[in-house]
Amino acid sequence: MKALITGASSGIGRDIARALVCRGWDVILVARRAERLMELKEELGKHAQCVRCDVSHTDECMKLHEVLKDQDIEMLVNCAGFGICGFFTETSLDKEMEMIETNIRAVHILTKLFLQDFMLKNKGYILNVASIAGFFSGPLMATYYATKNYVVSLTGAIYEELKRRGSNVKISAFCPGPVDTEFNKVASVKFSSAPIDSKTAAAAALDGVMQGKLYIIPTVKMKTLKFVKRLMPDKAITHFCYTFQKKKR
Numbered sequence: 001m002k003a004l005i006t007g008a009s010s011g012i013g014r015d016i017a018r019a020l021v022c023r024g025w026d027v028i029l030v031a032r033r034a035e036r037l038m039e040l041k042e043e044l045g046k047h048a049q050c051v052r053c054d055v056s057h058t059d060e061c062m063k064l065h066e067v068l069k070d071q072d073i074e075m076l077v078n079c080a081g082f083g084i085c086g087f088f089t090e091t092s093l094d095k096e097m098e099m100i101e102t103n104i105r106a107v108h109i110l111t112k113l114f115l116q117d118f119m120l121k122n123k124g125y126i127l128n129v130a131s132i133a134g135f136f137s138g139p140l141m142a143t144y145y146a147t148k149n150y151v152v153s154l155t156g157a158i159y160e161e162l163k164r165r166g167s168n169v170k171i172s173a174f175c176p177g178p179v180d181t182e183f184n185k186v187a188s189v190k191f192s193s194a195p196i197d198s199k200t201a202a203a204a205a206l207d208g209v210m211q212g213k214l215y216i217i218p219t220v221k222m223k224t225l226k227f228v229k230r231l232m233p234d235k236a237i238t239h240f241c242y243t244f245q246k247k248k249r
């Protein structure tokens with residue numbers, strides 16, 4: 001069994017790679033920082049290979065699939081992603097375009113290409129790392145939340161299509177709240193509520209995708225938040241999100 005993991009050089013992706021190897025999988029580690037990938041490859045030994053790839057470039061995503069499509073990959077983990085914080089009129093347009101390329105476009109391309117392969121074999125797993133943010137509008141992190149809404153929505157639609165076609169292929173959206181990784185450093189934010197560690201997050205994500213869950217939400221607090229959203233008007237929820245996000249700055 002072999003899995004391809006984007007965003008494997010750090011945080012959740014790195015711990016998903018470690019957990020998969022513990023569960024008997026071989027892993028293909030993908031990210032931009034080659035030295036980080038090499039360190040992890042050394043740790044994981046013969047079970048790992050690494051491919052340096054900037055998934056924000058469409059041609060690099062296409063090449064990644066082209067080079068690896070004959071390797072009998074059974075799991076795709078779309079984990080590469082990042083966020084930025086600030087009023088929408090003040091955040092960098094260039095950085096937001098890069099975020100949309102990474103958090104949306106790369107997920108879209110890789111999901112389609114590998115899903116087509118998995119459908120032919122009628123087996124495989126796709127784990128799209130979204131966020132609890134994927135169920136909300138997020139003032140002060142507007143673009144990041146919007147990218148995760150895309151991932152949740154796309155995954156939900158594909159899940160239903162697979163079910164209707166009687167496919168054995170599984171697809172899940174992993175939707176955690178705060179996880180202790182390098183995410184905050186990259187986004188220049190701090191936690192406004194206690195994070196879980198990325199090892200716990202990784203284990204929950206893998207258990208969930210193997211069980212065929214659509215949404216994998218690893219804590220009771222975040223499950224409650226999603227439930228409460230159903231009971232409150234959208235504007236009130238977004239008002240609450242602003243207060244929550246403001247504490248992160």
Ligand SMILES: NC(=O)c1ccc[n+]([C@@H]2O[C@H](COP(=O)([O-])OP(=O)(O)OC[C@H]3O[C@@H](n4cnc5c(N)ncnc54)[C@H](OP(=O)(O)O)[C@@H]3O)[C@@H](O)[C@H]2O)c1
Nearest residue numbers: 007009010011012032033055080081131178179181182183
């Ligand atoms: N931490 C949280 O609180 C949290 C909560 C919910 C969801 N998430 C999601 O979890 C995922 C992983 O984030 P994390 O928390 O583990 O943060 P992280 O420690 O900063 O890891 C982000 C990973 O994404 C990779 N990456 C970013 N841009 C890339 C690009 N253009 N091409 C290839 N790889 C790229 C990074 O590798 P390189 O820099 O080496 O390329 C790194 O391996 C993200 O999608 C994030 O939105 C995080």
